[in-house]
Amino acid sequence: MNRLTTLKEAGEKAFVAYIMAGDGGLKRLSEQVQYLQEAGVTAIEIGIPFSDPVADGPTIEAAGNRALKEGVTLEKVLLEMQQWTFEVKVPLIVMTYLNPVIRFGAERFAEECRKSGISGVIIPDLPFEHRELVQPHINKHDIPLIQLVTLTTMEDRLDEILKSAQGFVYAVTVTGITGTRDELSGEVKNFMKRIRAKSPVPVYAGFGISKTRHIDMLKDEVDGFIVGSAIVQAFHDNKIKEVEPLIQAVTLPHPV
Amino acid sequence: MTKVKICGLKESEHVKAAEQADAIGFVFAPSKRQVTVEQASELAKHVPVDTEKIGVFVNATIEEIEKTVMQVPLTMVQLHGDEPDELVEAIRVPVIQAFSIRSKEDVRKLENSKADYVLVDAPGTDYRGGSGRVFDWSLLQNATIDKKRLIVAGGLHAENVRAAIGQTEPYMVDVSSGVETEGRKDSEKIHKFIQQAKGGSMQETIEKKGFFGKYGGQFVPETLMKAVKELEQAYEDAKGDPEFQKEYHHYLKEYVGREQPLTYAQRLTEAWGGPKVYLKREDLNHTGAHKINNAIGQALLAMRMGKRKIVAETGAGQHGVATATICALFDLECVIFMGEEDVKRQELNVFRMKLLGARVESVTKGSATLKDAVNEALRYWVTNVEDTHYLIGSALGPHPFPTMVRDFQSVIGEETKRQILEHEGRLPDTVLACVGGGSNAIGMFYPFVKDESVKLIGVEAAGQGVDTEKHAATLTKGSEGVLHGAFMKLLQDDSGQVLEAHSLSAGLDYPGIGPEHAYLADIGRVQYKPITDEEALAAVVTFSRLEGIIPALESAHAIAEAEKAAKDMTSEEILVICVSGRGDKDMATYADKLEGLA
Ligand SMILES: Cc1ncc(COP(=O)(O)O)c(C=O)c1O
Numbered sequence: 001m002n003r004l005t006t007l008k009e010a011g012e013k014a015f016v017a018y019i020m021a022g023d024g025g026l027k028r029l030s031e032q033v034q035y036l037q038e039a040g041v042t043a044i045e046i047g048i049p050f051s052d053p054v055a056d057g058p059t060i061e062a063a064g065n066r067a068l069k070e071g072v073t074l075e076k077v078l079l080e081m082q083q084w085t086f087e088v089k090v091p092l093i094v095m096t097y098l099n100p101v102i103r104f105g106a107e108r109f110a111e112e113c114r115k116s117g118i119s120g121v122i123i124p125d126l127p128f129e130h131r132e133l134v135q136p137h138i139n140k141h142d143i144p145l146i147q148l149v150t151l152t153t154m155e156d157r158l159d160e161i162l163k164s165a166q167g168f169v170y171a172v173t174v175t176g177i178t179g180t181r182d183e184l185s186g187e188v189k190n191f192m193k194r195i196r197a198k199s200p201v202p203v204y205a206g207f208g209i210s211k212t213r214h215i216d217m218l219k220d221e222v223d224g225f226i227v228g229s230a231i232v233q234a235f236h237d238n239k240i241k242e243v244e245p246l247i248q249a250v251t252l253p254h255p256v
Numbered sequence: 257m258t259k260v261k262i263c264g265l266k267e268s269e270h271v272k273a274a275e276q277a278d279a280i281g282f283v284f285a286p287s288k289r290q291v292t293v294e295q296a297s298e299l300a301k302h303v304p305v306d307t308e309k310i311g312v313f314v315n316a317t318i319e320e321i322e323k324t325v326m327q328v329p330l331t332m333v334q335l336h337g338d339e340p341d342e343l344v345e346a347i348r349v350p351v352i353q354a355f356s357i358r359s360k361e362d363v364r365k366l367e368n369s370k371a372d373y374v375l376v377d378a379p380g381t382d383y384r385g386g387s388g389r390v391f392d393w394s395l396l397q398n399a400t401i402d403k404k405r406l407i408v409a410g411g412l413h414a415e416n417v418r419a420a421i422g423q424t425e426p427y428m429v430d431v432s433s434g435v436e437t438e439g440r441k442d443s444e445k446i447h448k449f450i451q452q453a454k455g456g457s458m459q460e461t462i463e464k465k466g467f468f469g470k471y472g473g474q475f476v477p478e479t480l481m482k483a484v485k486e487l488e489q490a491y492e493d494a495k496g497d498p499e500f501q502k503e504y505h506h507y508l509k510e511y512v513g514r515e516q517p518l519t520y521a522q523r524l525t526e527a528w529g530g531p532k533v534y535l536k537r538e539d540l541n542h543t544g545a546h547k548i549n550n551a552i553g554q555a556l557l558a559m560r561m562g563k564r565k566i567v568a569e570t571g572a573g574q575h576g577v578a579t580a581t582i583c584a585l586f587d588l589e590c591v592i593f594m595g596e597e598d599v600k601r602q603e604l605n606v607f608r609m610k611l612l613g614a615r616v617e618s619v620t621k622g623s624a625t626l627k628d629a630v631n632e633a634l635r636y637w638v639t640n641v642e643d644t645h646y647l648i649g650s651a652l653g654p655h656p657f658p659t660m661v662r663d664f665q666s667v668i669g670e671e672t673k674r675q676i677l678e679h680e681g682r683l684p685d686t687v688l689a690c691v692g693g694g695s696n697a698i699g700m701f702y703p704f705v706k707d708e709s710v711k712l713i714g715v716e717a718a719g720q721g722v723d724t725e726k727h728a729a730t731l732t733k734g735s736e737g738v739l740h741g742a743f744m745k746l747l748q749d750d751s752g753q754v755l756e757a758h759s760l761s762a763g764l765d766y767p768g769i770g771p772e773h774a775y776l777a778d779i780g781r782v783q784y785k786p787i788t789d790e791e792a793l794a795a796v797v798t799f800s801r802l803e804g805i806i807p808a809l810e811s812a813h814a815i816a817e818a819e820k821a822a823k824d825m826t827s828e829e830i831l832v833i834c835v836s837g838r839g840d841k842d843m844a845t846y847a848d849k850l851e852g853l854a
Binding site: 050051052053054055057061065068073074075097098099100101102103104124125126127128129130147148149150151152153154157172175176177 | 473474475476477478481482483485621622627634635638639641736737738746748750753754755
């Protein structure tokens with residue numbers, strides 16, 4: 001994850017792409033990763049499908065259900081990545097709900113993540129209070145547990161979370177679930193400012209980011225953006241090229 | 257962790273101050289702290305359900321003691337006189353016997369006590385029941401008394417209680433004069449004492465809060481953490497607030513129509529030829545099931561928190577109807593999520609909710625049943641969390657929901673306990689309830705959990721059979737996992753995907769079970785048995801014809817298992833079934849499945 005800090009120091013913005021592993025078949029995963037790294041993304045979040053994704057909106061839920069129909073599991077995704085022979089040039093982050101990890105065993109999960117070259121883990125339904133269930137295991141392999149903070153996170157809690165933040169902070173831009181939005185609320189900008197002033201690690205904004213105007217609005221306040229539903233939908237519709245301007249709006253120093 | 261008892265309470269202000277204590281004591285023996293049965297009964301109304309209510313007696317008769325236990329009601333009895341062993345053994349609730357300790361001889365006496373607990377105190381002077389003087393704790397050092405039975409009293413106060421705990425490692429500490437100022441209880445001192453007594457393990461308590469053994473917790477997205485914490489705080493406050501409890505009980509009585517009878521089922525008793533069968537009649541509640549007990553409690557809490565919008569999930573539609581009803585009563589905005597499958601099989605309840613002014617959202621995702629309705633309700637809550645309360649319908653979800661729902665449903669078991677003592681003069685031998693998420697069952701069981709003689713049986717839905725893929729028998733077939741905010745038992749596949757549950761009964765069609773049930777199953781306090789669709793339907797017919805009560809399909813599961821349990825019981829024994837709801841909502845299913853019934 002050092003690469004992300006280096007980016008921050010260079011003043012460049014990160015673009016993290018989220019994809020649903022196994023949407024369209026597990027074999028597509030390597031294609032998608034290669035495509036995205038060539039397109040200039042900074043890091044890739046590999047989503048693991050789950051039967052009850054309560055933090056996700058319809059786009060990602062539908063993608064997860066398609067992947068589940070293909071028989072995709074956490075284990076299969078990690079093993080698939082261990083077979084890759086192409087050069088992985090960007091950090092890969094696993095995003096999974098907690099239950100598949102518990103079922104797999106946190107220790108074994110950590111071990112397989114290491115073997116698959118995973119650089120970070122995000123678990124949206126594992127709050128800071130219960131992080132001990134997973135964090136010690138992955139930290140043993142120098143894999144950080146990335147925490148989320150939201151518009152509803154109370155100040156003292158925010159301080160606690162930021163104090164021990166690892167990797168980057170996932171700052172949620174909406175009070176709600178994942179999914180594309182037309183507008184972000186005005187308070188988001190101040191929220192990002194507040195977090196960034198306190199955070200020892202880069203701050204990335206995610207949930208609902210799908211338009212260049214979202215990026216223009218927040219670019220000065222954050223270190224990067226996480227884009228999920230827009231990419232998942234584009235891959236599904238075979239229109240991934242249409243997302244490139246969004247990637248460039250973040251990663252190019254001066255938007256074209 | 258050592259428990260804390262605050263003794264000799266006379267004023268509601270001090271009862272409230274003692275809300276963090278594990279037990280409170282009322283003194284019925286002559287003393288400056290004496291209260292009448294009526295006073296104690298009034299004070300007891302506002303005591304949290306999981307707090308022990310202990311009556312202190314000196315040489316009272318068994319009749320007096322029994323009467324007081326029933327009227328207050330008390331959960332334990334403490335004896336400070338020269339009560340004979342026969343009396344100690346005759347008392348039906350757990351007994352604490354007190355001994356004044358001067359010498360090692362006194363220690364011998366207490367070692368031979370027949371009581372469940374022994375309390376050690378310094379010798380009394382002005383009246384029996386403790387003088388407030390300190391006894392020599394080191395006398396206990398070599399006593400062969402089981403520490404799990406030991407209660408230490410006598411001269412304790414905030415400054416010395418930790419030392420007393422360190423030296424004697426008792427089950428509980430008991431304080432009275434140590435939390436008084438000029439002969440009257442002092443709220444400040446009560447707080448301080450509890451804090452000190454729990455001091456060393458306070459952190460542990462905070463962290464462990466919301467867990468039942470290893471089950472429970474708050475596994476929700478960060479956006480919900482604030483709401484969950486606020487709810488936790490608000491519920492803590494409300495639980496100890498006599499006004500809140502009064503309001504809740506007011507609506508139970510005046511609106512729901514409680515208390516509900518514990519009906520003796522004569523024909524069923526005769527037909528089964530075993531134990532005396534009693535029915536707890538939750539079917540008589542307004543809206544037709546137990547769900548409204550919880551809906552009222554949570555709606556009052558939501559309003560107390562300034563929230564006037566409610567979201568809820570529903571399976572059978574009973575919880576949806578109860579919620580819509582309360583929202584109409586209190587003029588709250590109401591959205592109900594319901595799986596499409598359930599919308600079809602519980603058509604009548606869908607219309608009821610609409611008639612009551614609720615918006616019903618049909619959920620087409622996943623199995624389109626209760627699990628998916630909870631998912632959607634949670635998503636809705638995440639999005640509208642600032643002004644909306646999630647009124648969950650069972651003993652599920654992140655802390656504090658499982659505890660809170662249990663407390664609001666405990667009225668079932670509390671009434672049952674009082675009523676069976678009135679009818680039979682003793683506790684039942686077996687109590688059964690059906691388990692979906694587990695709210696009617698935990699409400700029925702919780703007041704009996706500490707009464708070891710009472711066998712508790714939870715009945716889950718086996719659908720087409722536990723060896724098929726179509727069942728909802730979570731404890732029989734499930735494994736540990738996290739769903740809907742809590743660590744519990746689940747039906748899941750090898751990769752941690754939650755499976756669809758199957759039951760003809762919409763209210764039991766859920767692949768998880770409340771965390772407290774998972775715990776009670778682990779420690780063996782409650783047995784969980786599966787009943788198939790077919791067995792439940794047969795019970796519907798039997799029950800309707802023998803007792804003239806058409807039960808809900810969920811409740812019929814408990815009835816079917818009761819018939820099995822009755823086979824191993826004698827006519828001397830007593831069995832209680834929680835009839836969680838009436839069958840109106842299931843009439844279409846009954847008409848379909850029982851077609852050709854002669
Ligand atoms: C009549 C009745 N009994 C039981 C249940 C099961 O719920 P629980 O296990 O929470 O009591 C329901 C749920 O809808 C119900 O309507």
